[in-house]
Amino acid sequence: MILEAKDLNYYYQDGEQRRYILKDTSVSFEKGKFYTILGQSGSGKTTLLSLLSALDSPQSGTVSFNEEDIKKIGYEKYRRNNVGIIFQSYNLIPTFTAVENVLVPMSITENEIPEDTKTVAYNLLDFIGIGKSKADRFVNKLSGGEQQRVAIARALATNVELILADEPTGNLDEEMEQEIIDIFKKLAHEHEKCVIVVTHSNEIALQSDQAFHLRKGVLSSYE
Amino acid sequence: MNFIKRGFLGITRKKGKSLILLAVIFILGNLISGAFSIQQATGNVEKNIKERLGAAATVELDQEELNALSEADWEGVEIENIGVDLIKQIGELSYVKYYDYSMSTNLGSESIESYQGEGMEDQVVMTGPSMDYRLKGINYAPVIDFEEQKGKLVDGRVFTQEEVDNGTSVAIISKKLAEKNNLQVGDTFTLTNAVYTYDDKTGEEELANSRDVVLEVIGLFEPQSIKEDQGESSDGGMFDWMDIEYQNTVYVPNEIIVSETKFNMEEYMKADAEFAAAMEGEEQTFEYYTPMFVLNNPEDSAAFEEEVTPLLPEFYTVINASDQYDSIAGPMKSMSNLSKYVLIAAVIATLLITGLVVLLFLRDRKRELGIYLSLGERRSRVVGQILIEVMVVAVIGITLSLFSGNLLAGQVSDTMMKADSNTSDEGIIYYSEIQQTNLTTEDVLDSYEVNLNSSYILGFYGIGLLTMLISTVIPLIYIVRLNPKKILM
Ligand SMILES: Nc1ncnc2c1ncn2[C@@H]1O[C@H](COP(=O)(O)OP(=O)(O)OP(=O)(O)O)[C@@H](O)[C@H]1O
Numbered sequence: 283m284i285l286e287a288k289d290l291n292y293y294y295q296d297g298e299q300r301r302y303i304l305k306d307t308s309v310s311f312e313k314g315k316f317y318t319i320l321g322q323s324g325s326g327k328t329t330l331l332s333l334l335s336a337l338d339s340p341q342s343g344t345v346s347f348n349e350e351d352i353k354k355i356g357y358e359k360y361r362r363n364n365v366g367i368i369f370q371s372y373n374l375i376p377t378f379t380a381v382e383n384v385l386v387p388m389s390i391t392e393n394e395i396p397e398d399t400k401t402v403a404y405n406l407l408d409f410i411g412i413g414k415s416k417a418d419r420f421v422n423k424l425s426g427g428e429q430q431r432v433a434i435a436r437a438l439a440t441n442v443e444l445i446l447a448d449e450p451t452g453n454l455d456e457e458m459e460q461e462i463i464d465i466f467k468k469l470a471h472e473h474e475k476c477v478i479v480v481t482h483s484n485e486i487a488l489q490s491d492q493a494f495h496l497r498k499g500v501l502s503s504y505e
Numbered sequence: 506m507n508f509i510k511r512g513f514l515g516i517t518r519k520k521g522k523s524l525i526l527l528a529v530i531f532i533l534g535n536l537i538s539g540a541f542s543i544q545q546a547t548g549n550v551e552k553n554i555k556e557r558l559g560a561a562a563t564v565e566l567d568q569e570e571l572n573a574l575s576e577a578d579w580e581g582v583e584i585e586n587i588g589v590d591l592i593k594q595i596g597e598l599s600y601v602k603y604y605d606y607s608m609s610t611n612l613g614s615e616s617i618e619s620y621q622g623e624g625m626e627d628q629v630v631m632t633g634p635s636m637d638y639r640l641k642g643i644n645y646a647p648v649i650d651f652e653e654q655k656g657k658l659v660d661g662r663v664f665t666q667e668e669v670d671n672g673t674s675v676a677i678i679s680k681k682l683a684e685k686n687n688l689q690v691g692d693t694f695t696l697t698n699a700v701y702t703y704d705d706k707t708g709e710e711e712l713a714n715s716r717d718v719v720l721e722v723i724g725l726f727e728p729q730s731i732k733e734d735q736g737e738s739s740d741g742g743m744f745d746w747m748d749i750e751y752q753n754t755v756y757v758p759n760e761i762i763v764s765e766t767k768f769n770m771e772e773y774m775k776a777d778a779e780f781a782a783a784m785e786g787e788e789q790t791f792e793y794y795t796p797m798f799v800l801n802n803p804e805d806s807a808a809f810e811e812e813v814t815p816l817l818p819e820f821y822t823v824i825n826a827s828d829q830y831d832s833i834a835g836p837m838k839s840m841s842n843l844s845k846y847v848l849i850a851a852v853i854a855t856l857l858i859t860g861l862v863v864l865l866f867l868r869d870r871k872r873e874l875g876i877y878l879s880l881g882e883r884r885s886r887v888v889g890q891i892l893i894e895v896m897v898v899a900v901i902g903i904t905l906s907l908f909s910g911n912l913l914a915g916q917v918s919d920t921m922m923k924a925d926s927n928t929s930d931e932g933i934i935y936y937s938e939i940q941q942t943n944l945t946t947e948d949v950l951d952s953y954e955v956n957l958n959s960s961y962i963l964g965f966y967g968i969g970l971l972t973m974l975i976s977t978v979i980p981l982i983y984i985v986r987l988n989p990k991k992i993l994m
């Protein structure tokens with residue numbers, strides 16, 4: 283069990299009332315598996331992911347990484363050493379090239395990474411399908427699919443075991459979508475990562491080792 | 506790709522942004538450096554001129570206060586003398602390096618000729634009783650005028666304390682006067698203390714009595730400061746007059762003057778019964794000393810004045826040599842004030858404008874900053890990155906404006922001083938013993954110089970970078986409050 287959420291409560295104060303997005307939500311994830319989280323728009327998928335990635339904190343409940351409360355690890359430290367996050371809108375730095383974008387987290391993390399960071403970055407990009415010539419391009423001169431690959435490479439750059447992605451293929455066509463999903467599957471099954479992907483798509487859910495469904499603040503297994 | 510490298514990439518990858526920032530800093534930097542240059546230059550002038558004016562001080566009747574008295578006020582006004590005891594008391598204050606008190610009188614001579622200026626030897630024909638020689642009494646044997654470089658002993662020696670105490674008939678005269686009369690150290694010369702009576706009805710003066718004053722020359726002096734500074738002054742009239750007076754000054758122990766004054770007064774009373782009657786019963790004193798204090802440091806003037814003023818009898822005031830600065834430095838002061846206000850305004854404008862520009866740039870880069878935070882970068886390093894981006898540009902902009910602002914200041918102050926010196930009018934100046942320097946407004950303006958010295962460079966970098974730092978730090982609060990979830994998800 284690499285990641286575990288326990289009794290998460292997350293609500294917005296709506297006047298006198300509390301509007302719960304997550305209510306006593308508990309869930310756990312393991313290494314080497316590819317998970318999906320499904321749910322209608324507005325059901326709280328992004329909220330859950332933000333709690334798992336320490337970009338936000340719940341009003342109550344805990345998230346533990348390798349049995350340790352991430353609050354205790356420190357949110358910032360957890361983000362730089364233990365988790366890779368992939369966003370729907372890529373969120374790359376437009377004034378940097380692809381390889382420079384991959385180098386950024388390598389200089390932030392405290393994890394051990396090979397000395398020759400540039401080679402590692404090029405290799406990572408190559409593994410994800412971005413050749414040398416594209417790696418040296420400014421990212422705003424890459425297609426959406428290519429940009430999302432760079433974002434995946436960036437998430438992998440710190441050699442983390444946990445990858446969280448919020449609708450990573452939301453802006454991509456089906457063909458591109460499948461290629462990205464294949465990468466995630468490979469990461470989980472061949473590289474022993476824990477990959478958690480939020481998605482709208484049943485197709486993707488069907489390909490995952492386990493799918494969850496979020497509805498009215500409650501997370502349940504999806505068949 | 507750590508935050509330092511990212512900072513430098515931030516500058517080079519967004520050249521347009523960097524150039525705009527550079528232009529803003531350069532323009533504001535010019536204002537600051539211009540105003541600061543002028544501040545520095547005016548400050549240096551004040552120091553320089555006050556140093557040239559010297560650290561002398563004296564105690565005198567306050568002419569302005571006396572002039573302000575109405576006729577009625579004069580009734581019953583008694584003006585005390587400054588006694589030797591008070592002078593000594595003041596002289597013992599810690600601010601005082603050394604002090605002297607002096608009586609002076611004017612005597613004529615039948616045997617020697619006075620100095621009348623270069624090339625004027627035969628032009629002036631004196632008639633009637635002449636009083637060409639100014640005897641200046643001293644109590645401080647080494648002679649303060651020599652110590653303070655008003656004059657310089659070029660031959661012979663100064664007085665001994667014994668000569669001063671006993672009133673020995675010895676004198677130090679100017680080299681020019683000695684040359685004119687073929688006098689050497691060791692020679693004697695004779696002055697005449699002549700007592701004249703004045704007849705109100707006929708308006709004629711009549712010699713009542715006279716006696717010879719024989720003095721031995723022990724030293725020769727040459728005037729110093731006036732000569733050096735004013736070598737080719739066009740404003741020669743005043744200078745010549747002052748020079749001639751000084752060349753004909755004879756330094757002697759105070760006692761000699763006391764005794765000659767006493768003789769003069771007594772003989773006058775013998776000859777003028779009316780005056781004698783009027784003086785009947787008055788306490789007789791022949792000692793009217795002018796004190797002269799030389800302070801350790803011109804900057805002590807104010808403190809010295811504060812301490813001495815309560816000790817003085819009514820109507821007396823402390824006059825510092827450096828007080829004269831205020832009367833000749835009008836244009837300098839207005840420029841100093843103006844530049845001070847410009848400096849303050851420029852610093853405030855820089856804080857506001859660059860603060861705003863930096864804030865706008867940061868808002869523009871909200872997403873990028875959010876990405877760093879989502880990757881777990883410490884907020885302090887994100888702040889560090891932005892500081893590097895701004896401060897590197899700031900150092901360049903400030904360095905450029907260091908030179909151009911300084912040049913600008915030179916131009917501006919030239920123009921301002923030309924305009925100012927035309928309108929400045931010279932007020933009434935009361936000349937006194939210590940204020941015989943003839944530094945003028947011209948001298949003040951001449952010693953004004955805008956230049957690039959190390960204190961200007963350090964000072965300007967200090968002000969400039971601190972201002973930039975503050976105006977960057979304020980918008981950085983923005984970064985600290987950024988919420989990456991809101992930006993990115
Ligand atoms: N600042 C806020 N104040 C109040 N309600 C909010 C705020 N932010 C989000 N919400 C609400 O929280 C709920 C969950 O939002 P969330 O973004 O987690 O949904 P989601 O499942 O990711 O939806 P989508 O599939 O459209 O991305 C939504 O109903 C949304 O309206």
Ligand SMILES: [Mg+2]
Binds near residue numbers: 327328329448
């Ligand atoms: Mg969402």
